[in-house]
Amino acid sequence: MVDFAQVPTKMGFFQPERFEADVHDCEVLGKIPPDLNGTFYRVGGDWLYPPLFADDAVLNSDGYISLFRFRNGVVHYKGRYVRTKRYEAVKAANRQLYGYYRNPFTDDPSVRDPQRPNLRTVANTAPIVHAGKLFALKEDGLPHRLDPHTLETLGPWDFEGAWKSQTFTAHPKIDPVSGEMIAFGYEATGLATDDLFVYTIGKDGKVKREVRLKVPYVSVIHDMALTQKHILIPFGGYVTSLDRLKAGRIHWGWDASKPSYIGVLPRDGDAKDVRWFKGPERCMMHTFNAYTQGSKIVLYAPFYESNFFPFFPPVDGSPWNAQKARAYVRRITIDLRSKQDTWTEEVLWPFTVQDLGRVDTRYMSLEHRYGFTGFADPERPFDEARAGNVRGRVTNCYGRFDFATGKLDTYFAGSTHSLQECCFVPRPGSQEEGDGYLLGVASNYAEMRTELIIADAKNLQAGDIARVILPFRSTAHIHGIWASDEELA
């Protein structure tokens, strides 16, 4: 019998979804743009069974993938669990078998396998489409390949044996010029190992290049950035060890004494060519984009001051600090000619943002002007009577951040809504950066339902172009991508 603890974070809107869904021809408010044809894929986590430990990370929930398919003004929805080895084991047992986030030593003996920790991945972080294939990703295991139309899980994918790392990042980058996918795996040879393998995968989906690195210390390397000349590897603060894991603790702790790092690897370089630049205490999760300009690398990223995750506690026993768990839009400049091993950093807007930054992916690795992400605007109206007393705590706006002028164009979702990550979709036929649509999913707390918003990315303040209504409450996802029909061909 399933019995989720009666705690507020698993009740009401936040109750696990625990079902799969198909909605044919969704209800739409407004009119879907006729040139918006393709698929919006999203991946997140949904607890099939309650976690074994009450203080486990929500990052440990079972992978779930969904799609909104747009075709000639009609939108269809589909949602499926990712059939990982772990999902199948738990489902067969009718109970949770897996322990703390990325700690196999805490698993039920029937599935415990610390030598192959990647087999317990939940594939719950991000989707990617490359070389016509759809994958669900999580950084502790291999990609899971799925049928892009039915969302049937086809299984783990090791690029026909050429991918040697045990793990694969949730945030590979696709070079719009070459069509290559640049990706990496950290803890590449097992739990708490300092091996980082970096790969270039050709437009045809085959591994072209592998570079094996050692990191300054073992830490979360969640995202990366790409320029036409360099691969950037940012990380900082989180630490782990085999002793920590054998002691039955959650995978990561936060060590504020550790510096942050950005590794810079030339795209045609080898391990000897990597250069590790060092910075202050930072929690470096996601990036917007980067480019190389002469001898300088410019990186835009919504990094946090310090530890964002309360469930990865400080190793010195100090309390988690909400005041420092704030993300700002930053411009980081690395001077490759300098003999200093550090960077300069500017905070571009004075308010905190959701750290799920996106750009026009046609400009990935290239000089660019715009970034998109959500943020909380406490000045906007909020209907506490219908949505609950979470005023000021919800992500109620998307912004188009103009890195060149400092201007901000803002979309407001409504007085009972909270927004998840947004996604930019280019307008067919246009090459202008930022000309297209901004898609994002909103939780409507008052109506207990999930809504997909569609706005003009060049005129966010105009509000909705259209809104797709799901007749139920879908568990919030984390990351999403747009795939045109051509990409899936």
Place this chain on the structure above:
Amino acid sequence: MSSTRRGFCKQVVLAGTAAAIPGFAVPARAVTALLERQSPGAVAEHPLTGPVVSFHLDQPYLDSTGTGVPYRPPAGLRSARGIGAMSEEAIRSQLLYRL
């Protein structure tokens, strides 16, 4: 006040029994106690006729007054109300990007 699904199911059984058995009457004090837990103050406002099970949006609802009192969801069972009093640390620990 908050409620649980299990608790709600018990209430449904009670109401169903009352509705299904001819001549069966739920003791008035039981209904009164149930109503007081679910809708404090409602007893004085509405006369007791008999419990009714209805569905409001996506959730079943036991209207124990039988008078069609507007649905007042217990805290936390609908909307984001249940987390309103939680600390930033508690919310992020459990929900992270899901808020």
